[in-house]
Amino acid sequence: MKIAIFGAGSIGCYIGGHLLANGQNVTLFGRERLAKTIEQYGLTLSQKSSNTIHIKDVPYETDLTSLTSADVIILTVKSQDTANAAQQITEHISPDAVIMSLQNGVANTDTIKSILPTYKVYGAMVPYNVVGLGEGKFHRGTGGDLVLETGTETEVLVETLTDAGLEARTTTDIIGVQWSKLLVNLNNALNLLSDMPLWAQVGQRAFRQIWADMIDEGLVVLKAEGIAPAPMSGPDPVKLRGLIRLPNFIYQPIANRMTTIDPEARSSMWEDLKFGRSPEVDYLQGEISKLGRKHGIPTPINDRVLQLVKQAFAEKKSPALTGKALRSLL
Incomplete structure (x- = not known):
């Protein structure tokens, strides 16, 4: 399974970095400024209750061309950027790809579905905050489990995330x-x-x-x-x-x-x-x-x-x- 993290900032880098450290096929997509920083420093992920993780070689891209090969696209942009991100994805997404909204707010999945109506779009909830400290360092300050909307594809994602040290579960009431x-x-x-x-x-x-x-x-x-x-x-x-x-x-x-x-x-x-x-x-x-x-x-x-x-x-x-x-x- 090839995973793309679209709009990889603090949350995207933290989750994508853990997946990379566990050997998953992951590419991060985001801004030029952060791409240059990560190219120079790599990713360093920390939290209070576990060891620091460092990933030296991180596939972080600004060109969306390779997005076409992704099986799962995890959207981590800010809510105000969701519509624009979905429009960008439209030009590159594979017909069989699945989209997961890993964002704050309650309207993102509807926004994505309105722009990409033929695709499977799942909602999710991130319980913790992650702060960028500069030089590719991202620190998780609070705890909790990721919650994903129930579905065939998300059951597989839960296993993948959990194997990478990111505890996750599914729910049939993602709106609640x-x-x-x-x-x-x-x-x-x-x-x-x-x-x-x-x-x-x-x-x-x-x-x-x-x-x-x-x-x-x-x-x-x-x-x-x-x-x-x-x-x-x-x-x-x-x-x-x-x-x-x-x-x-x-x-x-x-x-x-x-x-x-x-x-x-x-x-x-x-x-x-x-x-x-x-x-x-x-x-x-x-x-x-x-x-x-x-x-x-x-x-x-x-x-x-x-x-x-x-x-x-x-x-x-x-x-x-x-x-x-x-x-x-x-």
């Missing part, structure tokens, strides 16, 4: 799983607005209370839409609300037992600002706001956080707010 991940990912924006490592940021109760309020709004609009969040390999957003609202002296011991977060882990949205990329906030808080408007349900916290994130990106810097300071702006 993706919405659960979206609700958890609402904190990405708060991490960007704080300019702190994740562990320090969620250590402030005020940030956690805002996060819980955004989840509350999300659950209300999801109920109106007839969608139920499904279990994922990470925090259950319904139960998470109660935990993150607790005082620090109760929250911290419980969180220490339940989760593993690297002390220096940050959100992908923070990384997007650092490297001058556009944010995915329209596909996180924006999805909550959109459903709210559809059903006539106010979502003021998500709306305001979305505005503040867009302002930070327009100004090209984080406001570096404390939780209490952010609360005063909502």
Whole structure:
């Protein structure tokens, strides 16, 4: 099986690198800047709980010609780039290839299917964050299992990923799983607005209370839409609300037992600002706001956080707010 990772940035390089290290036939496709970096340094993959992996010779291409030989195309671009990526794939994809969307957000598979309607397209969910550290180094800061939409091809992919040290499973309710991940990912924006490592940021109760309020709004609009969040390999957003609202002296011991977060882990949205990329906030808080408007349900916290994130990106810097300071702006 030949695998192509299309739009290989932090997540794509981390997953593709593990597959390469396990001897899989994988080619990464992405930007010229990263191609040159990886050509010079190779890939170095790390996480807190396991040994560092280094891959010297990495097939990282910017020319899409060889995409035609891929049996599976794993799409890892940002949600705002999905339509453009699908259009590029159209020109090179093999008639028998399968596409898997390994992206944040809940609308990517529909976008891909609208452009490539005759192909099998599977959704998936990545539970962890990966941050690029420069010189081909990518660090995974949190844990969890990959979740893939059930299908004949994805059952094979689960085995391939697991053999490469990337625990994975399938689900028949990928939409519910993706919405659960979206609700958890609402904190990405708060991490960007704080300019702190994740562990320090969620250590402030005020940030956690805002996060819980955004989840509350999300659950209300999801109920109106007839969608139920499904279990994922990470925090259950319904139960998470109660935990993150607790005082620090109760929250911290419980969180220490339940989760593993690297002390220096940050959100992908923070990384997007650092490297001058556009944010995915329209596909996180924006999805909550959109459903709210559809059903006539106010979502003021998500709306305001979305505005503040867009302002930070327009100004090209984080406001570096404390939780209490952010609360005063909502």
